[in-house]
Amino acid sequence: MSEVTSSKIQSTRVGMDAAAIKQSILEHLVHTQSRFPDVASESDWYNALAHAVRDRMLERMMVTAKTYKANKSRTVCYLSAEFLPGPHLANNILALGIWQEVQEAVAQLGLDFESLLEEEVEPGLGNGGLGRLAACYMDSMATLKIPAIGYGIRYEFGIFRQEIEDGWQVEKTDKWLSYGNPWEIPRPRLRFNVHFGGHTEQFKDIDGILRVKWIPEWRVIGVAHDTPVMGYGVKNTNLLRLWSSEAAESFNFQAFNTGDYYGAVNEKVTSENLTKVLYPNDEPEAGKRLRLEQQYFFVSCSLQDMVRIYLQSGDPLDQFHHKYTAQLNDTHPAIAIPELMRLLVDRNQMDWDTAWHVTRNTFAYTNHTLLPEALEKWPLDLFKKVLPRHLEIIYEINSRFLDEARMKIHGLNGHLEKLSIIEEGARPQVRMAHLAVVGSYKVNGVAELHSELLRQNVLPDFHALWPDKITNVTNGVTPRRFMLLSNQPLAHLLRERIGCGWVTDLDSLHKLEALADDPDFQQQWQKVKRRNKERLARHALAATxxxxxxxxxxxxxxxxxxxxxxxxxxxxHIITLYNRLKDNPGLDIPPRTFVFGGKAAPGYFMAKLIIKAINSVAEVINRDPDMDGRLRVVFFPNFNVKTAHCIYPGADVSEQISLAGKEASGTGNMKFALNGALTVGTLDGANIEIREEVGKENFFLFGMTEAEVSALQQQGYHPQDYCQNDPELKSALDFLASGYFSHGDATLFRPLVDNLLNGDPYKVLVDYRSYVDCQARISEAYRDRQEWTRMSILNVARMGKFSSDRSIQEYTNNIWKIASVDVF
Incomplete structure (x- = not known):
């Protein structure tokens, strides 16, 4: 068959009109789902539609891969322990530009489009902001035509499904893969060995050069699963490649034949545990070990894959860094640095200096935290058990680095301990953030304040050594998912008034400023917000x-x-409002509904107690007839991207209230503001830049600055003084401690109250009065609906900076030095 004829057949099969899409759905119903229409369930129809959409994506993915290969395109490899894309179907339909055609095809089949969208189970590949950011960046890289591969783990069960029982968080298994995943393409032949444990041996090769051989104790197999990631309005379709673990030998016949039936499958169970669950509880030693094994597993698979692809070009391996730039999304993938050194030095016999030059020019590192406990450290004894060869490589990297540091800055000897990758102490540890900084050519924070605090407080000695190494790239979010898709009423209004350019050029939202005082436009804006609030109310009723x-x-x-x-x-603040309304029933304040959502780490007692306290306060307030129509509190269980689709557009006020100097950036603050919510927040993370962009008059500011927090810490903080000097604060704490919100149990919330009165590490009591007064200003501002609407419009109009497209363009220009590639 000629190439031309084949091309015509292919284009007919993946036609973009409603008739072709309808035919494709029916074909997949029969040939993929093995169902005929009369007996097909809604799940069958969803899968048939998903495969029909996927067909159209795969054609573009193949053309993209051929183009990148032919051009030998420099490629970004985004290494992340989390990717939280959210439901794929609607987003992919939008990216293909066939929303109306799919709706028409589905209607002709007698199906409900919204019901089919609801059938999709959200991928359990992340926990929160880190994974959502990675997904936004994958979307933007494809849209900006940047060649990219996202590498991560195909978690079988995700982190956990949160249920609320008697007000407490209960962790249930997140079985997101129970019914399959139509968006992934299994690659069973694309597999790599990953080794663990054992010991190393030195030997001389045939040229008399001293080499090291790793004799591992056990191994697993990493198997690839690919998901296409489409750019919006372009042909470019990049790749998200996730790894699942398999046993090298899944069944032991000898054990089975001797009656050891459990032993026969023990290796299979142990090996597959690696990719069972996102972030195992690392409080116990076994959890720490599994987490380290997870991280090494996915970076080893990814780097072996990158080397495999590179060697197909025939170019020498010492030019590897010209083909790839690998972005470490936080410290989780930092073990990639010694792993690449191992692959170059041990497996490919490259000399150390050349290998280090390649490695140091391959990786860039994004730091996402200012919290010391979140900067990963691994005990040396544990590290040696799991990765003995890598610990040797880290020792060598550290030794050479410290020698370099001594020569670079005169008199630095006193600071070497602070620079060292190895932290001495009762139980010495490997500092993964230090390893990431030393082994990367660039380091970036994720908001201007965060990056400055990295230079000043977290990594000051590295900044002194390499003044140009730490830079900033403020986070962003994709307007495709978090506006065009999730807020279709607003997207429709914007399309009518300012066009659609903002979808790929968010700065064009500035056109809205001219409409901010237009009464007719304000009325339309209010109608959109009302529709979104009604949708959120329906969701709250169903969920809670x-x-x-x-x-x-x-x-x-x-x-x-x-x-x-x-x-x-x-x-x-909620308890304070409740007390005020109980003490003064005639108090005139606007009715409020407080909405919470979010998960606590399974081993984090205080966070889980906060969830219980929120639900206990909600129980009392929601059944108090005096609060009917005045005050309401709801906690959404299992907050995820699907839930976020209706929460962000429905919000009036966005709570961004972390203690100044603690939040690296945040992206929820951006999603809320982009959907017209007004922010109440501290000068922390990206809040500062949001306030600068939207105008201080359109932002509700409270609380201490980072400098004031530092000064208070130095002079000594006594939280009980604040309690004694503020009657409303004392009353709120007393009510919480008294058992009023816990059916008379005065012990339940005592740990939370004691934590605030006897330490208060995040200065809740200091900022309480400023926060409560700010909330009063919000209530007053909400009364003036015309001015409130104007502020809401201006928030959206001035959010152009916070597109993930801008973030990726900055990475591209300032860090990766990579060119876009047109795919036709």
Whole structure:
């Protein structure tokens, strides 16, 4: 068959009109799902539609891969322990530009389009902001035509499905793969050996050069699973390649034949544990070990794959860094640095200096945290058990680096301990952040304040050594998913008034400024917000059984639950409002609905107690008849991207209230503001830049600055003084401690109250009065609906900076030095 004829057949099969899509759905129903229409379930129809859409994506992915290969395109490899893309179907339909055609095809088949979209189970490949950011960046790289491969782990069960029982978080298995995943392409022949444990031996090769051989104790097999990632409005379709683990020998016949039936499959069970669950609880030693094994597993597979692809070009391996730039998304993949050295030096006999030059010019590192406990460290004894060869390589890297540091800055000897990759102490540890900095050509923070604090507080000695190494790339979010898809009423209004250019050029939202005072446009804006609040209210009823009033002010805080994010500060304000209304029933304040959502790490007691406290306060308030129509509190269980689609557009107020100097950036703050919510926040993370962009008059600011937090810490902080000097604060804490919100149990919330009164590490009590007063300003501002709407419009109009497209363009220009590639 000629190439021309084959091409015609292919283009007919993946036609973009409604008739072709309908035919494709029916074909997949029969040939993929093995069903005929009369007996097909909604799940069958969803899978048939998903495969029909995937066909059209795969054609573009093949053309993209051929183009990149022919051009020998420099490629970004984005190494991340998390990717949280959210549901694929609707996003892919939008990217293909066939929304109307699919709706028409589905309608002709007598199906409900929205119901089919709801059938999709969200991929359990991440926990929160880190994974959502990685997914946004994959979207933007494809849209900007940047050749890229995302590498990560194909978690079988995700982190966990959060259920709320008696107010407590209960972790259930997230079985997101139970019914298959139509978006992935298994690559069973694309597999790599990954070794663990054992010991090393030295020997001389035939040229008399001293070499090291790793004699591992056991191995697993990493198997690739590919998901296409489409750019919006372009042909470029990049690749998300995730690794699952398999046993090298899945069944032991000898053990089985001797009656050891469990032993016969023991290796299979042990090996597959590696990719079972995202972030195992690392409180116990076994959890720490599994987490380290997970991280090494996925970077080893990824680097072996990168070397495999590179060697197909025939170019010498010492030019590897010209083909690839590998971005380390936080410290989780930092073990990639010694792994690449091992592959170059041990497996490919490259000399150390050349290998180090290649390695140091391959990796760039994104730091995502200012919290010392989040900068990963691994005990040396554990590291040696799991990765003995890599520990030797790290020792060598560290020794050579410290020699370099001594020569570079006169008098640095006193600082060598602070620079060392190895932290001495009762149980010496490998500092993974230090390894990432030493082994990367560039390091970036994710907001201007965060990057400055990295230079000043977290990595000051490295900044002194390499003043140009630490730079900033403020985070961004994709307007395709978090506006065009999730807020279709607003997208439709924008399309009518300013066109569609903002979808790929978010700065064009500035055109809205001219409409901010237009009464007709304000009315349309209010109607959009009302529709979104009604949708959120329906979702709340379905998810929690709580009926909430769309006429009330929706005050929302959804994010990972952690003390530094200060959900308990929000809770103290709610108790204060409750006390005020009970003491003064005639108090005139706008009705409020407080919405919470987010997961606590399974081993994080205080965060789980905060969730329980929120739900306990909600239980009392929601059944108090005095609060009917005045105050409501709901906690959304299992907050994820699918839930976020209706929460961000429905919010009036966005709670971004972390203690200044603790939040690296945040992206939820961007998603809320992009959908017209007004921010109440501290000068922390990207809040500072959002406030600069939208205007301080359109941002509700409270709390200490980072400098004031540092000064207070130095002079000594006594939280009980703040409690004694503020009657409302004391009353709120007393109510929480008294058992009023816990059916008379005065011990339940005592650990939370004691933590605040006897330490308060995140200065909740210091910022309480400023926060409560700021909330009063919000209530007053909400009364003036015309001015509130104007502020909402201006927030959206001035959010152009916070597109992930801008972030990726900065990475491309300033770090990766990579060119876009047109795919036709």
């Amino acid at each position: 059984g709580q009926k909430i009033d769309p006429d009330s002010l929706f005050d929302v805080q959804v994010k990972r639950v952690h003390e530094y994010k200060r959900q308990h500060l929000n809770l103290l």
